[in-house]
Amino acid sequence: MLNLSPRMGAKLTNAQFANLHTFLVAARHLSFARAAEELCLTASAVSHRIARLEQSLSLALFHRLTRRVALTEDGERIYRILQGAMGELSEALQQTPQAEVAGAIALYVRPSLAQCWLVPRLANFSARYPHISLDIRVGNDNVDFRTQAIDLALYYADGEFPGLVGSKLMGEMIAPVCSPEYAHQHGLLDTPDNLRHCTLLHDSLAWHNAAYDAEWRLWARHHQMDALLPERSLTFDRSDLCVIAALNHGGIAIGRHQLVQKRIDKGELILPFGNFTQPGHYDYYLVHPPYAAVPKRLQVLIDWLHECATQPCTPAITCHKNLTTQG
Structure with a gap:
């Protein structure tokens, strides 16, 4: 256990800058061994550097547990400060002589949102x-900002992001969609009860920890149509793949307004059971770690995304009378 002397107004020295960098890497990995690999040091050297830093600052930065380390409250505070300072320094060093906003941003996005909404606007x-320079990465998992080099994430989620900063980008509504041919073949425009004879197209990863049929269940409960959901299904891990299957008469999918409206406007998809509704509380959110000050290059991206989100969306074309919603 570290023997820390009473704090007497610790001051940074030249040697401590190297130790602070070592701490920053170790805190990001929560591992002295992985920090040693990145820094081309031994794990023992990393441990000694951090111990010297803690001694000089009179602060315990890590809890040394049996097989891992964890940040103390002071360690978490110092880590966040260093993250922000390094981001600002990196941004300043990359500025052009004309002081234009410059730098690299890694943006993590859900695959369907990237394909159908973001990429066409870039x-x-x-x-x-x-x-x-934008580095667009896609995936269905939630980002670990500590260990992954991601600046900003764009999620379809419920708005709960413990320890992170989340802001709502835009709302979302859902409704079943299918091709006109499929609706005619299964008599969907005449009788919603015929849904029981259809093939449901599922996005099995609609949001974090969602059940494979979560979106369909959410919609069906809202419209009191649980008993009509058939067992026959095709399952994908992306909403846009469900839509492609629906376009090719493979079944009926839950369409998200922001992602399928253009297809409806073109007549490629229809809404056999009425217009879009919002049966749950899932929307699109921008998420990032806490910053003392958001880097300018990141702020302009956030502002631009909000600008895109406020552009009006064409009203839906309804192909059947609206269902009576409950609640």
């Missing part, structure tokens, strides 16, 4: 901010 961002 040419505008690149033209407006030519000195910002």
Whole structure:
């Protein structure tokens, strides 16, 4: 156990800057061994550097547990400060002589949202901010900002992000969608009860920890149609793949308004049971770690995304009378 002397107004020295960098890497990995690999040091050297830093600052930065380390409250505070300071320094070093906003941003997005909403808009961002390099990464897992080099995440979620900063980007509504041919073949425009004879197209990873049929169940409960859901199904791990299957008459999918409206406008998909509704509380959120000050390059991206989200969406084309919703 560290023997820390009473704190007497600790001051940074030249040697402590190297130790702070070692701490930053170790805190990001929560592992002295992995920090040693990144820094080309031994784990013992990393441990000694951090111990010297703790001694000089009179602060315990890590809890040394049996097979791992964890940040103390002071360690978490110092880590967040260092993260923000390093981000600001990196941004300052990358500024052009004309002081244009510049740098690299890693943006993590749900695959369907990237495909159907974000990517078609990116040419505008690149033209407006030519000195910002965007690295778009997609996936269905939630990001570990501590260990992954991600600056900002765009989730379809319920708005709960413990320990992170989340802001609502735009709302979402859902409704079953299918091709006109499929609706005609199964008599869906005449009788909603015929849903029981259809093939349901499921996004098995609609949101974090969702059941494979979560969206269909959410919609059906809202409209009191649980008993009509058939067992026959095709399951994907992306909403846009469900939509592609629906376009090709493979079944009926839960469509998200922000992602399928253009298909409906073109007549490629229809809403056999009425317009979009919001039966749950799932929307699109921008999520990032707490920053003392959000880096300018990241702030312009956040502002641009909000600008895109406020652009009006064409009203839905309804192909059947609205269902009576409950509650």
